[in-house]
Amino acid sequence: MDGEHIEVTGIVQGVGFRPFVHRLASALGLVGSVGNDPTKVFIEVAGAGIDEFVRRLVDEAPPLAKVESVTRSPSVVVSDVFRIVESRSGAGERTLVPPDSAVCDDCLAELFDPNDRRHRHPFITCTNCGPRFTIITGLPYDRPNTTMAEFAMCAACESEYTDPSDRRFHAQPIACPACGPRLRYTGGDDPIRDAARDLAEGAIVAIKGLGGFHLACDASSDEAIERLRDRKHRPDKPFAVMSPDIELAAELGVVDDSAGLLLRSPARPIVLVEQRPGTGLSELVAPGNPMIGLLLPYTPIHHLLLDAFGWPLVMTSANASGAPILHRAADEHLLDGFADQVLTHDRPIHVPCDDSVVRVLGDRLLPIRRARGYAPVPVPVLLGAPVIAAGAELKNTACVASGDHAWVSQHVGDMENLETLEAFERTVDLFMAMYDVTPDVVAADAHPGYLSGRWARENHADRLVEVQHHHAHVAALMAEHALDPDSRILGFAFDGTGYGDDGTIWGGEVLDADARGYDRVAHLAPVPLPGGDAAIRHPSRVALAHLWAADITWSEDLPPVAAHTDEELRLAARQFETGFGTIPTTSMGRLFDAIASLLGLRHDISYEAQAAIDLEIAATKGRVLPAPHFAGVEGVIDPAPFIVWLVAALREGARVEDLARTFHEEVARVVETVAARQGAGLVGLTGGVFQNALLTERCVDRLERSGVEVLTHRLVPPNDGGLALGQAFVAAARRGDRPAP
Numbered sequence: 001m002d003g004e005h006i007e008v009t010g011i012v013q014g015v016g017f018r019p020f021v022h023r024l025a026s027a028l029g030l031v032g033s034v035g036n037d038p039t040k041v042f043i044e045v046a047g048a049g050i051d052e053f054v055r056r057l058v059d060e061a062p063p064l065a066k067v068e069s070v071t072r073s074p075s076v077v078v079s080d081v082f083r084i085v086e087s088r089s090g091a092g093e094r095t096l097v098p099p100d101s102a103v104c105d106d107c108l109a110e111l112f113d114p115n116d117r118r119h120r121h122p123f124i125t126c127t128n129c130g131p132r133f134t135i136i137t138g139l140p141y142d143r144p145n146t147t148m149a150e151f152a153m154c155a156a157c158e159s160e161y162t163d164p165s166d167r168r169f170h171a172q173p174i175a176c177p178a179c180g181p182r183l184r185y186t187g188g189d190d191p192i193r194d195a196a197r198d199l200a201e202g203a204i205v206a207i208k209g210l211g212g213f214h215l216a217c218d219a220s221s222d223e224a225i226e227r228l229r230d231r232k233h234r235p236d237k238p239f240a241v242m243s244p245d246i247e248l249a250a251e252l253g254v255v256d257d258s259a260g261l262l263l264r265s266p267a268r269p270i271v272l273v274e275q276r277p278g279t280g281l282s283e284l285v286a287p288g289n290p291m292i293g294l295l296l297p298y299t300p301i302h303h304l305l306l307d308a309f310g311w312p313l314v315m316t317s318a319n320a321s322g323a324p325i326l327h328r329a330a331d332e333h334l335l336d337g338f339a340d341q342v343l344t345h346d347r348p349i350h351v352p353c354d355d356s357v358v359r360v361l362g363d364r365l366l367p368i369r370r371a372r373g374y375a376p377v378p379v380p381v382l383l384g385a386p387v388i389a390a391g392a393e394l395k396n397t398a399c400v401a402s403g404d405h406a407w408v409s410q411h412v413g414d415m416e417n418l419e420t421l422e423a424f425e426r427t428v429d430l431f432m433a434m435y436d437v438t439p440d441v442v443a444a445d446a447h448p449g450y451l452s453g454r455w456a457r458e459n460h461a462d463r464l465v466e467v468q469h470h471h472a473h474v475a476a477l478m479a480e481h482a483l484d485p486d487s488r489i490l491g492f493a494f495d496g497t498g499y500g501d502d503g504t505i506w507g508g509e510v511l512d513a514d515a516r517g518y519d520r521v522a523h524l525a526p527v528p529l530p531g532g533d534a535a536i537r538h539p540s541r542v543a544l545a546h547l548w549a550a551d552i553t554w555s556e557d558l559p560p561v562a563a564h565t566d567e568e569l570r571l572a573a574r575q576f577e578t579g580f581g582t583i584p585t586t587s588m589g590r591l592f593d594a595i596a597s598l599l600g601l602r603h604d605i606s607y608e609a610q611a612a613i614d615l616e617i618a619a620t621k622g623r624v625l626p627a628p629h630f631a632g633v634e635g636v637i638d639p640a641p642f643i644v645w646l647v648a649a650l651r652e653g654a655r656v657e658d659l660a661r662t663f664h665e666e667v668a669r670v671v672e673t674v675a676a677r678q679g680a681g682l683v684g685l686t687g688g689v690f691q692n693a694l695l696t697e698r699c700v701d702r703l704e705r706s707g708v709e710v711l712t713h714r715l716v717p718p719n720d721g722g723l724a725l726g727q728a729f730v731a732a733a734r735r736g737d738r739p740a741p
């Protein structure tokens with residue numbers, strides 16, 4: 001019979017795609033077959049209504065599927081029914097690995113249904129939900145290539161697994177109480193009940209999740225949280241809070257429609273929202289921080305535990321600060337120093353994956369940390385050569401690219417120790433193996449001291465391309481928006497620290513760029529950073545530098561001056577006069593720190609961007625005052641006139657909130673002005689400073705009003721977590737062997 005051969009690519013395996021095709025074809029009275037091989041789903045189909053079949057194939061695809069392409073060609077089909085055929089193995093580029101997904105509503109209903117055979121089964125899953133990326137040990141994605149391989153299916157599970165009409169047809173992690181993994185608790189025989197009891201009594205409990213262990217405790221208990229902070233050596237940095245349900249989450253924080261959608265999405269990220277006062281949460285969850293990171297339960301274990309506990313839990317990755325998340329059974333003894341008890345199980349985690357963190361920007365998502373639920377979904381962009389990019393030093397991710405996909409790895413961690421370097425190497429190896437990539441080019445940051453760069457130089461010196469930090473930020477935006485490598489964009493790369501071409505610390509950069517290179521058309525005026533990068537922890541020292549640069553006398557009534565001893569001030573003055581022990585920086589992140597200190601908001605920080613967050617939140621409560629502009633002489637943007645005014649206004653008793661707001665508005669005005677002067681039609685906003693939602697919104701608003709197209713990040717973080725993607729984009733373009741379009 002005349003019919004068609006159809007090929008579907010994308011995330012189409014392990015997500016119930018073949019049974020969906022089977023149901024759809026049968027419903028339309030079509031005959032033929034569906035199967036998959038390592039690169040695609042292939043369909044032979046004949047009958048009336050193939051066009052409708054193809055349309056619904058895309059429109060009605062299962063929730064976790066992501067169709068990238070559908071190709072059709074004529075074919076002869078010999079069949080009188082529609083059936084599912086065996087998987088074919090073969091070489092070539094692999095089909096895409098799905099990310100982990102929160103337990104679906106159908107499974108959740110069964111979990112709490114006393115008549116269901118999986119009632120309260122902590123490992124309930126189906127083709128529409130459950131672990132994926134974190135349990136994969138090889139490809140193709142099939143049960144023997146997952147950490148479920150060691151569990152033999154019982155007859156009941158087997159019959160569901162092999163029944164095309166069942167929701168669990170080929171659900172690789174399928175399990176039930178008879179044949180599945182077992183939950184185990186160190187503090188009692190009834191894991192959920194006993195863990196909930198201990199949590200209520202103030203215990204810190206390690207809980208094995210999808211991508212690693214969490215440390216959990218009662219989110220209302222000062223005492224428990226204080227111990228947790230002590231053990232993690234984490235004095236101030238906010239903890240995320242897992243709420244039993246969305247209703248309670250909306251009482252803890254300001255959850256608008258967009259935030260609600262993100263909280264409930266299958267990726268289940270931590271969503272940063274404004275905290276509500278008087279909720280009963282301990283002050284110590286996010287001390288002095290007006291934001292709170294909320295998330296909803298995403299595994300059946302979380303649902304059972306939160307249901308039993310009935311109140312929000314602090315949930316934080318089990319690791320030393322910046323180090324990779326603990327995830328192996330062999331790691332469990334390392335939990336001793338952190339947790340009083342451990343709630344664990346025997347389904348191994350193969351790939352570690354932290355929780356993702358996002359903010360809401362208007363009605364869109366702004367990624368802050370991209371990991372569980374998003375990785376390893378690739379960025380669709382054609383690089384033209386197989387590339388590996390080693391990423392940044394802090395918030396490291398790697399990027400492996402081939403064909404028209406760039407896979408940005410899950411968040412690896414801060415490359416300050418051997419464990420993170422090893423985790424990085426394992427991650428690179430995993431992505432290379434998964435997608436069969438042997439790199440022609442390897443990209444790394446130009447910083448001579450980065451561990452990721454050292455790895456690239458030691459292992460791939462013959463194919464190394466060094467990429468300037470802020471150029472990589474801008475290129476990440478270009479890649480994410482699939483721009484042509486030759487198109488030009490005016491990139492505002494505002495961040496904390498990046499190695500500049502002149503060996504100084506850059507970070508307030510305006511680059512007229514394409515993928516190959518850039519002109520540095522403007523930058524913040526350099527100030528001397530006392531003690532170099534060490535000043536990052538002390539916004540008050542950076543404030544002294546900006547006061548000094550603006551010729552403002554250090555008098556005692558100014559908050560950053562009062563924050564120092566006379567001896568410290570004498571030493572700093574000598575440093576600034578001689579330049580000894582200082583490094584010039586054009587960092588916008590440091591300028592935000594300095595303003596926060598000048599306004600008396602914060603002089604020392606214990607985690608990144610702490611002062612800048614204070615400044616942003618103050619600004620959201622203020623209004624714009626008339627103020628003098630930054631000076632802009634030949635591409636050097638000098639905040640001195642503004643700082644002179646700010647100090648005077650502060651002395652006259654202006655509100656801190658208004659001054660913070662006015663500062664944000666002035667930075668946005670500078671962006672608009674520089675874009676206009678350059679005659680830019682396309683502008684990109686990137687770098688860690690653009691995690692600031694207020695600043696981003698003000699810049700976008702001003703630019704769009706003046707008719708400029710603006711690109712911001714949606715797929716990878718504006719911070720250094722997105723750097724690897726940009727490095728890969730630049731390295732591929734420099735290699736110069738892109739195929740003609």
Ligand code: ZN
Binds near residue numbers: 105107108125127129
């Ligand atoms: Zn499910």
Ligand code: ZN
Binds near residue numbers: 153157175177179
């Ligand atoms: Zn079973």
Ligand code: FE
Binds near residue numbers: 473498
């Ligand atoms: Fe950066």
